[in-house]
Amino acid sequence: MAVWLLASFKPAHDPGDARSSRSSFVSPVFRELPLGDIQPQGWLLHQLQIMRDGTTSHLDEVYNRMSEDNGWLGGAGDGGEETPYWLDGAVPLAYMLRDASLIKKVKQYIDWTLDHQRPSGYFGPYTNWEMRTGKKVDVANSVYGDDWWPRMVMLKVLQQYYLATHDKRVVPFMTRYFHYQLNALGKTPLSFCSEWASSRGSDNVMMVQWLYGITSDTSLLSLAAVIEKQAYPWGRWFGDDRWIIHTTNYRNTDTLMNRHAVNVAMGLKAPAISYQRTGDKQELFNLKKGYYNLMMVHGLPMGSFSGDEDLNGNDPSQGSELCSIVESMFSLEKIIELTGDASYADPLERLAFNALPPQTSDDYNHKQYFQVANQVQISKGVFDFSLPFERQMCNVLGMRSGYTCCLANMHQGWTKFASHLWYSTATGGLAALTYSPSTLTARLGRDSVPVTIQEVTDYPFSSDISFRLKMDSAVVFPLQLRVPAWCNEATVLLNGKPLQTGKAGSLLTLYRAWQPGDELLLQLPMEIQTSIWGRNSRTVERGPLVYALKLNEKWKKGHDKREGDYYSVYPANDWNYGLLEDAVEKPGEEMRVESGAPVNAAFVWNLDHAPLQIKVPARTIPGWKAVNGVSEQPVNDRTGVYRGKVSNKTEDVTLVPYGCTKVRVVAFPVVAAAKR
Incomplete structure (x- = not known):
């Protein structure tokens, strides 16, 4: 098994009675930087430019479900997950590339959403009941609202938009919606329309707790607890070996949703999100145990787990859904942020540099619904998938092949990977936990001095990563660098002279007064x-x-x-x-x-x-x-x-x-x- 997996979990450790220990809200160990402060460079920039020229910028023009009378613009068309899915990747792309045309496009959907919130706090496309009666959804008639799930995705879009713009409308908008949700969930629980919302409720909790970190509104913690109670208990399942055993034996529709690969990918972050609110370290143990079991039983060499659409074992002939890959990446990014456990960066890089690239065409206009590890042909057929489709289109490269959820959702993979190359730290410093060519601008030190760090590298193809610092005066701050589990010993040079070494899986902290023109060289020998x-x-x-x-x-x-x-x-x-x-x-x-x-x-x-x-x-x-x-x-x-x-x-x-x-x-x- 891959070294990152073996190094990431030590089954002998058990937190004992941590389950009974409860503490207050735990602030994230690492924090997202404002969207746009990280500017991709080199090969990664070109990847994003390809997406800008392809469907990531133009999906709403070429995909009729979005282009025709879109519900997220006030029409009677798509009011489900696909438009928010697309925006969840298009928004970070627009602001990282500072592309005025794409910013203008995505802002139409954001502005309509923010400007058409109901007095009750409910938001989103007009429901059939609203269009028929002329009334507005409120708590008393919340059963006439639509599925909670698409709104969860749109909240992620609005959060990223806020990180880019600090638009003053976003925080009160979310506050009103969450107050509505707290009052409505007793009458219309997460599952009132479908199991998608209850299986993916952690995405909702994540946004509630993000807002709590801004407003300190304690009703938000109450809401988070209610949502978690109505949602799938991923943390409990991950900590119980019976869940992973059941995923290997049951193939009926009764247990589909708890072995559906995309649900599992989203659920990975659930224990970390619960830990953020409760401080219960049992959640972190359950997460590590569950991820270890998942990859041992269903893991594939490129870093994904099988899911075609069900979890389907570790035979190299099984498929992986594109949605599960990009959602796994996002879950790992959030796990790292919330817990500070940089070991999850190893599987994140493995997914980004191996599983993600081959499942789309060079121009980013076509995708495979399912890729196969040992893939000796891409063609129509049923293959060995748990969901073979009578149309036999799950394996081919097409814009609308398979289900179109992946056509809309695939755009978040590269964009969010790029926006999470760097984090800020609680100690006023920076952490580079995954590596790719980029430029970061941040205000650091006691006097908030503007600092630009240029990360120059051909990584993952090269073992050397250079960090070039530009500022007007010396600045004191800590800089953290991750040593991957596959690297036996890393070396850091400062201006050509040895500074520090680090063992596999360690997190180096370099705390010093940085001088204008300093250059760090991180060497990660590859064998x-x-x-x-x-x-x-x-x-x-x-x-x-x-x-x-x-x-x-x-x-x-x-x-x-x-x-x-x-x-x-x-x-x-x-x-x-x-x-x-x-x-x-x-x-x-x-x-x-x-x-x-x-x-x-x-x-x-x-x-x-x-x-x-x-x-x-x-x-x-x-x-x-x-x-x-x-x-x-x-x-x-x-x-x-x-x-x-x-x-x-x-x-x-x-x-x-x-x-x-x-x-x-x-x-x-x-x-x-x-x-x-």
Whole structure:
């Protein structure tokens, strides 16, 4: 199993009677910076620019459900989750890129929402009852309101908008709504329309407690407790082994919602959110235990857990829904913020740099509903998914393929990753907990001196990260840097001279008087490693990147009457390789890293731009063939070696970063060396 997972949980620890201990509200250990203070640079900036030119800026123009009489603009059209989902990624993109056109567009929806709140505090698109009667939803007739769930997403949008603008309308708007909600939940509980709101209630609690951190209105804590009581008890489930056992055995509709992968992804942050209000450390233990169990039972090499749509085991032929990947990323970002546990940054980077990139097209206009770890073809079919769809469109790359929730929700992945590269600390400093090229501007020190830190790096493809400080005078503040679990020892240089070292999984704190022009260099040596995954398969890793077999791609365009244009992708060369046992056991000796395309401002996550490759000795397994598009994993014996027929020819195969692939093998069987 990957080193970050093994390092993140120590089952022997138990907080004992912490469940009975209750304390007051716990302030977040790290805090979000104002939206726009972090400016992505380099390859990450280009990724966001691609999104700006693609559907992240233009979804409301090209997707008819949003473009036709949108309910979030006062019309009778979409009044559900999809418009808020889209805004949840488009708003941070607009303000990080400072794109005037996109800001103007998203602000239409925000302004309409803020300006059309009902006197009772209820908000959102006009309900059918309101349009029919001319009345307004209030507490007495709250049953005529719509599902609580889409409003939870829109609250996240408004919170990000507030972080960017400090618009004075937002705080009283939320206050009025939460007072309405506190009074209405007794009559119209979270589940009165559907289970989506009760399964995802932690998103509601998160926003209630965020507002409490601003206003100190104690009624908000009462509301948070009511919502949590009506919502799914994710923390209790994560702490109870029976939940994870049940997810492996039950496939009926009765238990769908507590094993639905997107619900689980959102629920990951629930224990941290509960801890924020209660101070109950049992919640943190439950979170760590639950996440460990989840990844042990359902984890896949690229950092996601299976979910097609149900949790579906750790076989590399299972799928992962795009929504579950971006929601897992956001949950991890919030967990880090609330708890201060930087170990969750390792799985966050693994998702961002591996699972996220290949599930969308280069232009960000098409997506896969489900990606597969060992994905030897992208095509129409039922595959081995728990939700196969009779239309067989879950695996293809299309704008509307599968359910369109992911078409709307995929935009938050990169944008929120970029906006959470840095946090502020309670001690008046800064923390860099995930790494990518960026520029940060903040006021620091006793005199609030403007400081600009330029993070210059090709990470995750390079092991060196430079931090260049610009200010007019010396400033005293602490700077925290994370050492990933995969890095045995990190070194920090200040202006070319050794300053500090740090062990794997540690958080370095550099507290000093920083001088204008200071330059820190964080060196994170990367070594080739192998890890064990489902069906005793092996994966090659280096640093935060997972490597997959490079397969030349044959793209084919198709058209579905209901879901529109889509693309299938097929391999142009053999994929049925097993890695040599010696190479797996001694990767540093038997594998070699080679440079590929340079990482520059035009970088795209595809084969042509793959910056690195690893050469590995391998042999083909003739009997390993795809059946209905699925490459079922050959079974290794307990020693980890495949005992069936293997080619006598040993050859070096090329592995590239998983995120640069569309078709691939990433979880390999292990074969013995050819007899001489």
